[in-house]
Amino acid sequence: MKTRSARRTRRTLRVAGAGAAALLALSACSSSDSDDSSVKSDTSASASPELTGTVTVFAAASLKESFTTLGKEFEEAHPGTKVTFSFGGSDTLAASITGGAPADVFASASPKTMAIVTDAKDASGTPATFARNQLEIATLPGNPDKIASLKDLTKSGLKVVLCDETVPCGAAAQKALDASGLKLTPVSYEQDVKSALTKVELKEADAAVVYKTDVNAAGDKVEGVDFPESADAINDYPITLLKDAPNSAAAKAFIALVQSAEGQKVLTAAGFLKP
Structure with a gap:
């Protein structure tokens, strides 16, 4: 009877020990996952560099009021940046870009004038329509x-x-x-x-x-x-990042603002139609 009792005791201790070990392993794993998550979060945060410098935007004359407003909003959201604009006829602006004028963003009042830039391989990626005008x-x-x-x-x-x-x-x-x-x-x-x-x-x-x-x-x-x-005779308005943009990171952020809900709110308030 004593032998059987001793065996039961040893078996119980082994099971308890195994359970404790499993709990410790799970705890360690959970702690490790938490640490990894924290590291990933920190890494992700540090991977988004602070935007600085000047963003040069060539834009159709009809965008003057709305883009000026968005430029100010962009500068407020990103201290250390400055948005400068060159407003004019889309065809003239397109010709300046293909002629080598330094700029980051081109916003045209028609796909036809945007094609002047894309055909010359001076656009980075595919232009996106962000507004329409009547x-x-x-x-x-x-x-x-x-x-x-x-x-x-x-x-x-x-x-x-x-x-x-x-x-x-x-x-x-x-x-x-x-x-x-x-x-x-x-x-x-x-x-x-x-x-x-x-x-x-x-x-x-x-x-x-x-x-x-x-x-x-x-x-x-x-x-x-x-x-x-x-x-x-409604015109679509496309926007694009330019191939040799001097400040591509900030330029991408400005384009994102134009396409965002806030950007669309400013554009529709000015009388533009949604894309």
């Missing part, structure tokens, strides 16, 4: 000429300004005119949409075909008139 007629405050349609712009004696056809806003306006079977001879063709709008603001023209966003930005300096043909 045309509107800008008239003098109070619309004294009673302009109510695109056809009204063909009235004799009316001084109308268009963007040049090489510029996205001009190409879109011509597309709308062609779709309506209308012929319009403007008093001048402007190299970007802001220049066209300025002619009306300065009362050097009675009307101009520009973007809704530009009419919004002008406030009470002009009055906007919608026309249905504009729905057939």
Whole structure:
């Protein structure tokens, strides 16, 4: 009886010892996993370098107000950075980029002008559409000429300004005119949409075909008139990182801001349509 009792005791001790060892192993494993997780977290945090330096953005003139706002937000979110802009006609900006002008980001008012850059292999990756824009007629405050349609712009004696056809806003306006079977001879063709709008603001023209966003930005300096043909001439706005971007890390972060919910909020508030 004593022998059997002794065997039971030894067997019980062995089982208990094995269980304790297993618990210790699990505890050690859990501790190790926790340590690894902590290390990974620390490593991940240190792997995101702080953004610094200047981001140079070439952007269509119609983006001036919204991108200026986003530039300020970017600088506030990333102390030590500065966003500089060159606004103008998309075709002119594209030509500057392919000619070697140093820039980090290009935001165009049409895929056609973006193609100038991509065809020259000066873009890094595939451009992404981040917004769309629709045309509107800008008239003098109070619309004294009673302009109510695109056809009204063909009235004799009316001084109308268009963007040049090489510029996205001009190409879109011509597309709308062609779709309506209308012929319009403007008093001048402007190299970007802001220049066209300025002619009306300065009362050097009675009307101009520009973007809704530009009419919004002008406030009470002009009055906007919608026309249905504009729905057939909506421009997509693509953005891309440039191949030889001097500050690619910060440039990528700026593009991410433009595409983010916050960026889209700023753009839609300016009158842009969602992509």
